[in-house]
Each structure stands twice: as structure tokens, then as C-alpha cells.
Amino acid sequence: MAVYVALFVLIAGAAGALTVTAETPEISFDNPDFVVSSGDQIDANGESYTVADITESEPDDDGQTTMSAVLEREEEAELSETWSNGDTVEIDDNEWRVEIDGDEPTAFTLVEVFDRQAILEADDTADNETIERDDGEYVAVTDESGDTTLVPAEEYFPAPDERSYEAGDTFEYNNETVTVDAVTADGAVVVWQGVQTTAVELEEESTVTLGGSEYVAHFSDASTLTLSTDIEAYEAQAAEIEQFNQYTSGLFRVVLLGILSTVLLLAVAFVPTRY
Known part of the structure; x- marks a missing residue:
């Protein structure tokens, strides 16, 4: 019994020593293409990107965290924009209603929209609400003598300004000179030249094409992103790490089995005999 206990202790000790002393392999590149942090610029074959953010997730149930990064490019x-019939847009600090008539329109109209409530509240002689009658909508206006007169709403409120546009026309919108690209029954399309921001999200081991070249992403720490075109080297190192983890897991099982076997043998050794 003592021999078996010693044997299991020896096996468990050797496995434990290997587990403790083994150095975990890490991914590294001899000559990475980019090693960057948040705010750094990347110039990939003429395409410029900004490292907008590098973040580390909250630990999961197993205590593991994941890294991610966002690259942004402005071009x-x-x-x-497409404006449908009845939409409201803001131009020159005023609101305008889009009106498109007919099944095959060639133009659309912007009709100025007044804040009728604000106009009524600003007029001390008028009620703050319009009045509906069978023959239309009215505004109650009281003169200096106290007499109240019902004024038709279309006469009381100012006539809205109207602007018509067809394909090819240009006007100012949101500090941009826009061109009417097309007008259909479904809506009016306006286009302009501007700056568009494209975002690329990266995680560990993900690949991305920048400037026509494919890169693999690796996070050496919580604030550093490494990009390399040597994808084969990354995959080989990742496979080595996976194999190392499997060996470590196996050695841990050996340690656990050795300890349990030792405890079991010692327990059996002290069981009293019946003879």
C-alpha cells in the first residue's frame, strides 16, 4: 500500500511540477505591419484609418474577457436623402412640407409650415385656439371695443411660401448644396457630396481587408492592437497555444487523479479488518 501511495504521489508531484513550471506560449510577430493604440492613424496602401477605440469586455462567468477595437475611415x-409626400424638412431655419402630386410627377413643392399656435399666442387680440364651423376654420379676434369677430383662418394666418423643384435643380440644405436627383410618386431624392465615416470592428483573431491587403488582429494587451499580414504565423502560434492548453488540462487531470487515488488508498489502508 505504501508503495502505491508513493507512486501516485510521485506521479501527481511530477505532473504538478510540469504544470507550474511550463511557460504559456504567447502570440508575437517578428515584423508586424501595425502596432497601434486608441487615437493612432493607420495608412494601409493609401487608405487612412483612425483607431477610434480599444475596449476590454466585462469578465464572463468563467472570468474571461475579450478585446475589441473599432477602426474608422472618412472618405x-x-x-x-429621399423625401416622401407629406414629409417635413428643415431649411433656412424653417419647416417645409413636401408635396408631390400625380402618379408621374416631374417636380415637387416645398410648402412653408407655420407654427400656428405660436402665432396665436403672440397675438393678444386672438384666442389661442381656432374655432371649427361647418363652413371652415376661424380665429376669434377681439378688437379694442371688446367686439369679437370670427376671421377665416386662411385670411388670418400669412400665406405660406412655396418653392418648386425638378430634377437637376439645386438649393441649400443642412449647410450643403444639394441637387434634385429624381422625382417620383414614391418621393424626391436629393444628393450631395459629403464625408462618410465607415467603421470596422475587430476582435482577437478576426481578419480584415485594408487597402487591398488582408490583416489578422491581435491584442498584445488591453490597449494595444497589432495587425499583421502574416496570417499563417498567427494561425500556427494559435494552434500551438491550443495544444499547450490541452496538455496543461491533461496534466491537471493527472494531478487530480493522483491526489484522489492517494486519499482513497490511505482511507482503505485504515479500514479495520474483520479477521
Whole structure:
């Protein structure tokens, strides 16, 4: 019994020593293409990117965290908006209603929208609400003598300004010169040249194409992103780490089995005999 106990202790000790002394392999590159932190610039074959953010997730149930990064690129692009019939847009600090008539329209109209409530509240002689009658909408206006007169709403409120545009026309919108690209029954399309921001999200081992080249992402620490075109080297090192983890897990099982076997043998040794 003593021999078996010693044997299991020896095996468990050897496995434990190997587990403790083994150095965990880490991924590294001899000559990475980019090693960057938040705020750094990346110039990949003429395409410029900014490292907008590098973050570490909250630990999961197993205590593991994951790293991620966001790359942003700003580039000139044709931007567009589609305005449907009845939509409201803001131009020159005023609101305008889009009106498109007919099944095959060639133009659309912007009709100025007044804040009728604000106009009524600013007029001390008028009620703050309009009055509906069978023949239309009215505003109650009281003169200096106290007499109240019902004024038709279309006469009381100022006539809205109207602007019509067809394909090819230009006007100012959101500090941009926009061009009417098309007008259909579904809506009016306006286009302009602007700056478009494209975001690319990266995680450990993810690949991304920047400037026509493919890179693999690796986070050496919580604030550093490494990008390399040597994807084969990364995959080989990742496979080595996976194999190391499997060996470590196996050695841990050996240690656990050795300890349990030792305890079991010692327990059996002290069981009193019946003879």
C-alpha cells in the first residue's frame, strides 16, 4: 500500500511540477505591419484609418474577457436623402412640407409650415385656439371695443411660401448644396457630396481587408492592437497555444487523479479488518 501511495504521489508531484513550471506560449510577430493604440492613424496602401477605440469586455462567468477595437475611415462619398409626400424638412431655419402630386410627377413643392399656435399666442387680440364651423376654420379676434369677430383662418394666418423643384435643380440644405436627383410618386431624392465615416470592428483573431491587403488582429494587451499580414504565423502560434492548453488540462487531470487515488488508498489502508 505504501508503495502505491508513493507512486501516485510521485506521479501527481511530477505532473504538478510540469504544470507550474511550463511557460504559456504567447502570440508575437517578428515584423508586424501595425502596432497601434486608441487615437493612432493607420495608412494601409493609401487608405487612412483612425483607431477610434480599444475596449476590454466585462469578465464572463468563467472570468474571461475579450478585446475589441473599432477602426474608422472618412472618405468623400455621394450622400442622399429621399423625401416622401407629406414629409417635413428643415431649411433656412424653417419647416417645409413636401408635396408631390400625380402618379408621374416631374417636380415637387416645398410648402412653408407655420407654427400656428405660436402665432396665436403672440397675438393678444386672438384666442389661442381656432374655432371649427361647418363652413371652415376661424380665429376669434377681439378688437379694442371688446367686439369679437370670427376671421377665416386662411385670411388670418400669412400665406405660406412655396418653392418648386425638378430634377437637376439645386438649393441649400443642412449647410450643403444639394441637387434634385429624381422625382417620383414614391418621393424626391436629393444628393450631395459629403464625408462618410465607415467603421470596422475587430476582435482577437478576426481578419480584415485594408487597402487591398488582408490583416489578422491581435491584442498584445488591453490597449494595444497589432495587425499583421502574416496570417499563417498567427494561425500556427494559435494552434500551438491550443495544444499547450490541452496538455496543461491533461496534466491537471493527472494531478487530480493522483491526489484522489492517494486519499482513497490511505482511507482503505485504515479500514479495520474483520479477521
